[in-house]
Amino acid sequence: MSSKPKIVMPTDEEDAAINRGIATDPDTYEVSADEMMAMKPLGKRGRGRPRLGNTKELVSIRYDAEVLEAFRASGEGWQTRMNSALKEWLRTHRP
Structure with missing residues (x-):
């Protein structure tokens, strides 16, 4: 069973009434x-949020559970704070 909603198109009479x-x-x-062409999205990305100057890269990484628990416990925005902590560490260390 599909969870997609079924699209019901209007009848010719309903369509004519809508157009009237x-x-x-x-x-x-x-x-x-011409206006429609001007509205089409440009480039590969198309619609959505504009690109930032400092884009982030999606990676898959494993951290110890206690590290994740500590950052998650700090509430919403924990991933941003984790990124900031790593950047701060890079200021004084070399990997």
Whole structure:
């Protein structure tokens, strides 16, 4: 059994009624083909949050349980604080 909702398309009569309503709405604005092209996302990334200058890299890493527990216990934002702690360590140490 699929959990996806079933999409029910309007009948021809319903579609015509919708279009009549759109045509009579004074606030409706039909976007031109040129305007649509200008709205298309550029580049590979497309939509979403703009890229930051200092992007982060997704990695898989294993830490001791007590290290994770300590950072997680500090509440929301623990991953950012963990990153900051590692950066601070790098200021005085070399891996």
